[in-house]
Amino acid sequence: MKMTFRWYGPEADPITLENIRQIPGTSGIMGAMDWIPVGEVWSNEEISSYIRKVNEAGLECEVIESVNVHEDIKLGKPSRDSYIISYCKTLENLAAYGIKVVVYNFMPVFDWLRTELFHRNGDGSTCLYYDHEELEGLTPQDIVKATLDSSAFPLPGWEPERLADLDGVMAQYTDMTPDQLRDNYRYFLEGIIPTCEKVGIRMVVHPDDPAWDIFGIPRIVHSDSDLQKVIDLVNSPANSLCVCAGSLGSNPDNNVPAILEKYGDMGRVAAAHVRNVKFLGSKKFKEASHLSSDGSLDMYTIMKAIHDHCSNAYIRPDHGRMIWGEVGRPGYPLYDRALGITYLNGLWEAIDKAPTQ
Ligand code: DNO
Ligand code: MN
Secondary structure, X not given: OEEXXXXXXXXXXXXXXXXXXXOOOOOEEEEOOOOOOOOOOOOXXXXXXXXXXXXXXXXXXXXXXXXXXXXXXXXXXXXXXXXXXXXXXXXXHHHHOOOOEEEEEOOOOOOOOOOEEEEEOOOOOEEEEEEHHHHHOXXXXXXXXXXXXXXXXXXOOOOHHHHOOHHHHHHHHXXXXXXXHHHHHHHHHHHHHHHHHHHOOEEEEEOOOOOOOEOOEOOOOOOHHHHHHHHHHOOOOOEEEEEEHHHHOOOOOOOHHHHHHHHHXXXXXXXXXXXXXXXXXXXXXXXXXXXXXXXXXXXXXXXXHHHHHOOOOEEEEOOOOEOOOOOOOOOOOOHHHHHHHHHHHHHHHHHHHOOOO
């Protein structure tokens, strides 16, 4: 296991590499370069300057999260071919600088989605929060505006350019079935996996967050059977998973440890996000601290499944709460994610040292 921390780059992240380096037991970062518009080739200059900074700070950068997939690929438009060529070029460039794993998602229109970014907890901290009933009373425009307005920082996967023509993009999905979306997904994977195999990169898909459909748009990566279908699209270790405990775990029907065990044994889990959620009702949850007793997921069992079934995975804490007066990108603070790392590393040490039965 390699413990990492998501970092948005020198300009975009208020958290510095020096901060990250001081978190005990953190080997490197999961790198994001969200300033590069979706669909553009990531240049060697851009990649090398980013990775040099990370390495000079004494940290590794072997994972990128994310290289986002252009909407035309998800929609299966004729222009997808040129976007796939660009995506392959980006992968070749990343591999040349030592990147081994690339996280991405295949969620149409929206990346992760919440109804509140600063939900106040009893102890004065704030967290990300989701209430499906509330969402159903909103239009997609309402939620996009509220989300972008309430954060002083750009949000990963929420590029304003991509959401500019929301009505137009949404309309193109109205008649699309999950199987049609999956066909477009297969086309994308068939286009990129040969390059991944050639350059030694493993693609890992991040599950839909939350783990159900929103606004009637098809979503195809949020259950065990969905994940099995993804694995079956292209049979290669380069077609693997990033198991996000909080995203899959937002739906109590998903057994996260069992998913880690199953796909871990198949050699198809190359990355994991480990975080906790607290169920508040049907399709209603808040993001708790990482501690098992604060949420509804059992972090010990999740870490044990990683330890026993996919111990080479890169992992990171996922979203954290805002605590101790920290101001920053919702979900991506320093303090609570650092606490998460310390706790997860503690669980790992205990699991590792426990006598085997
Ligand atoms: C949510 C986050 C996501 C994730 C992207 C990957 O749980 O981890 O923002 O990074 O969906 O493409
Ligand atoms: Mn995640």
